[in-house]
Amino acid sequence: MSTSDHFEIWQRREALAEAMIPVIGRLYRERDVTILVHSRSLVNKSVISILKTHRYVRQIEDRELAIEDTSPILNALAELDLGPSRIDIGQLAIAYAKDERGLSVEEFTKDAVAGALGDNKVVREGPTDVVLYGFGRIGRLLARLLIEKAGSGNGLRLRAVVVRKGSEDDLMKRASLLRRDSIHGQFNGSIHIDADENVICANGNAIKVIYSNDPSEVDYTEYGIKDAILIDNTGKWRDREGLSKHLRPGIAKVVLTAPGKGDVKNIVHGVNHHTVDGDDTVISCASCTTNAIVPPLKAINDEFGIVRGHVETVHSFTNDQNLLDNFHKGNRRGRSAPLNMVLTETGAASAIAKALPELEAHISGSAIRVPTPDVSMAILNLDLAKETTREELNQYLREVSLHSPLKRQIDFTTSSDAVSTDFVGSRHASIVDANATIVNGKNAIVYLWYDNEFGYSCQVVRAVQHISGVEYPLFPQD
Structure with missing residues (x-):
């Protein structure tokens, strides 16, 4: 293959990735459909990131995954009336290459995601409020993830963070730490503060900063928060008695980002998250x-x-x-x-x-x-x-x-x-x-x-999605 051939192939693939970005964005914002390639989300990714994700597959599969294979499947998905779901177009492309039924791309795709269509669609009646108690390393990464996953606004919605006031310019400093991170880089989006309301606004998400020295001081309903999941990032309380202090007006469940003690369930998403039932008001996500x-x-x-x-x-x-x-x-x-x-x-x-x-x-x-x-x-x-x-x-x-x-x-x-x-x-x-x-x-x-830090925070968010019913089905199904 000549040098010019390599360059022409790259340009063609760049064009396909560019065309995929608005489709991926619309599916996510309007229908809460997350597009993946081998478990890696393509939402809010650049052209280069999309191409690199396809290229990465060669490390773990027996074959290359070309964007020419996934682009037709994405276009077929865009024509379907999909419900909230996670759809791995990398897995679908590989499955289609092996399928012997003689189906068109459109027919195969519709059949593979049938569980997200029609009467099978997940229906959400509104968002689930989330409160972060503590805003340190894990708290700020959880905030980034929750903001990133806002989608149509019917999933998890970060409403507030609770901290001790550190100084008169506390709000500005909290926003600055969310905006810049020495390890994980710049926040992907726009952040500004509303000092009058004591709010950090990140990508349109209005996050109330509540100052409190103790859980017993806060009535969350005063801030319009109801039936929320509170994530305690402080680790100060690790048993049921201590964590139950968070079960204040407006809070329905408490999740700890540290190993729980006593009879508190330690949940590792993917392994035992199914043991959480509706009666569990306090759980732990164990350690990283x-x-x-x-x-x-x-x-x-x-x-x-x-x-x-x-x-x-x-x-x-x-x-x-x-x-x-x-x-x-x-x-x-x-x-x-x-x-x-x-x-x-x-x-x-x-x-x-x-x-x-x-x-x-x-x-x-x-x-x-x-x-x-x-x-x-x-x-x-x-x-x-x-x-x-x-x-x-x-x-x-x-x-x-x-x-x-x-x-x-x-x-x-x-x-x-x-x-x-x-x-x-x-x-x-x-x-x-x-x-x-x-x-x-x-x-x-x-x-x-x-x-x-980040991998663990992703596990915490998965656990919260599960207990709130925002953990949408994945296609293709194993």
Whole structure:
């Protein structure tokens, strides 16, 4: 192929991606339809991002995915009267290439998404209000995600954040921290403040900033908030008694972004979110590490059985540590986080039993905090019930990442040059590093990357979507 041929192909694909953007936008804004390519959303993405997402598929599929294959399917979807849903045009394109029924693209597409048409459509009667209690690292990322997912306005709607007032220019500083992030970059959109109403307006979402020192001080109905889901990002209260303080007028349910204590359910979306019922008013989304390790542990246990194991986490430092040596109530955490590797404890191993009770194997765990600001690694050292090979285990985990109910939780990479910063912004709970996998008979060592901030925040939003009924069906269905 000549140089000019390569360039002409690129230009043609650029034009197709450009044409896809307004179609993707209309489907999202008007019908709450999210277009995906292999679990990666194309909503609000640039031409280059759309093309890169297609290109990424070569790492995990046996074939290239060309935009020439997905564009006709997207155009067919645009002609259908779709209800709220998530539609993976990458999976549909691959399925259409294998389909032997002789259907046209339009016929195949309509049949594949029949569950989102006619009487099968999800019907929403209005938005679900969300309140963020605390506005730190996780709180601001949750805000970004909730704003990004506003869609037609009938899904989750961020109404307020509750914080302690830090200074007279508190509102401006909160808005500035939402607008700029040293790790995750600029906010994707427009932010301004309404000082008279104490509101941060982000992409048209009016977010009331409520100042309070204690949950008992707030009556949310005074702000027009009703039947809301409150997400506690502070970690100050972790048992049912403490978290129930949030069940004030206007609040229907409370979600904790830390491991829950006592009888509080620890939910890892994709694994045990189905255990949440209508009577649960207080739940926990466990920890970032628990969310990273439980899905692959479940997948491996289902196929190979786990007899025992050890989890070692190499975790980026957090605000819980000190910048320079100073007093800390925890052992070693008082030492300078940017200057040291810090051996510390992790509750993730003990939390496995709450989220995955069918795993009878004993799993021990330890952690090392390292001088990086984000993205961590979990190393699973597992004794399996049956022998396998590196190739067999990797192939199985690749299939899980593509075609199982855990594909939103588990990603897979075969890149030989992957390092931690490559996974900043990953929306998966964890990413299997296939080149690092080690297998010796019944012993397997699996390396998992995870964005302990953003990937975890995505898991929290998924859990909130589930309990609020905003977790729309995915097509094609497995």
